[in-house]
Amino acid sequence: MELDEKEQEVLNFFEEQSGRWVLMKKPTLSLDTRLGEDLRMVWEEAGELAEAFFQQFNVDSHGFDILDYLGEELSFITKLYYKVKGQPIAETPNKPLTIRMFSESAKAGRWLY
Template structure:
């Protein structure tokens, strides 16, 4: 049976771990927004393809237009404005992939 932890472990193994400026590791969690965590697009695409193979979820059913392009906040943005960045796309999380793996198909869009 597929669990949240098994999918989380899968993505932790497949994606590089991010770190802060002081080299403190930022762990990948169930509710982490993958568009912001997986900065290497090639690595993320390969992880999604492997997810398809490992968990048997047809990733071709994912409508990527719902999730990309993702607006990344500019490092110095807070110096110029206090307005929050407004996202027009939905976030992708590990939890979404875990729920889809349990269902055997992509559940979102």
């Protein structure tokens, strides 16, 4: 499928900004690339990238919260505490965060999700 101009601009932005890949081959990006699962971004890194995106593409970020998509990692100590206490670790599943979501929001001028 051929990308329209805005989709290509957004994809180029993510290709330029998605970091260095030293030990692993950088994945080929598409609109369906997920920041957390495919690019292995943690919430801090993805949050900074999102802020740069909102500024560069003049997108209203109202309603966007990176923790909805990439929750904070529990520390080793916290995980150990739960294990010692025999309590299950309640981890909230995150919603996927894809480049397509950014592309559609860039077209609309506001965060749509």
